[in-house]
Amino acid sequence: MTETLMTPLSPLLYEHIVRAALQEDLGRGGDITTDSVVPADARCEAALVARRPGVIAGLDIAAAAWRLVDPQTVFTATLADGARVEAGDELGRVAGPARALLTGERVALNFLCHLSGIATATAAIADAIAYTDARIICTRKTTPGLRALEKYAVRCGGGSNHRFGLDDGVLIKDNHVAIAGGVVTALERARARAGHHVLVQLEVDTLEQLGQALDLGVDAVLLDNMGPETLKQAVDMIAGRAVSEASGRITAETAPAIAEAGVDLISAGWLTHSAPALDIGLDIVEA
DSSP states (O other): OOOOOOOOOOGGGTHHHHHHHHHHHHTTTOOHHHHHHSOTTOEEEEEEEESSOEEOOOHHHHHHHHHHHOTTOEEEESSOTTOEEOTTOEEEEEEEEHHHHHHHHHHHHHHHHHHHHHHHHHHHHHHHTTTSSOEEEOOSOOOTTOHHHHHHHHHHTTOBOOOSSTTSOEEEOHHHHHHHTSHHHHHHHHHHHSOTTOOEEEEESSHHHHHHHHHTTOSEEEEETOOHHHHHHHHHHHTTSSEEEEESSOOTTTHHHHHHTTOSEEEOTHHHHTOOOOOEEEEEEEO
8 A cells, every 4th residue: 555645743732742751751850861971062863763664653743752852953854654664764863962862762762663553553454455445443442641643643554533532423332222221212312412413323233233223313333343244234234324333353364354344444442552562763873
């Protein structure tokens, strides 16, 4: 697949997060190692280098870490978020006061490696289903405080976003149904409360529940933990009347069969809560 062309995130969405991470790392006494070992007037230049193949996300966020430590640092990107890299590829360079580069290094890499790992995992599934019309999407299973960044990383990997929060769509799940007393009651209550612009989605575990949902005119259905054959039956029942989403232990290996069933969306929570970090290092190139 081709690389994803990304619209950069506004600094308003991440600078406060990066600042908090720096404050956590600096603690009460600052970077006592760097301040004692590195002369105050020392300057250097360092390169961000991929140690493994993957997809990049979070370059601007990494740059913000160094900029917040010292505004004199200058970050120059070689690549852009959404770029696919091989081991050894250079992503960009940061130059400026040596103390600032070393002090901000871990926070910058924490964000960059984590977000690039999410983008890489997303791309693996997006690639696996590229021959179908299905799209891979994320969920609300995100690291507290990092949702906007992690969902951005999903987009960098060629995926799409589900709800950003509880307030931007109705998703009635099994626990809602259990407490409401049934699918019909839950949907009727949601329809009575939701505004005309609000999408109403229902999670269903069986084809019987799906039939009830379709009779009541839901906008979307979440087909949870259904195998490919059952999903094909569900898609036939839906017949274009609602958006279909499949979920449940989705991987790059299982996604193709699910996509071939004809669903519109495939959701995977692990993309944001468990994707392994992409190994990226900072190498001093001039000191």
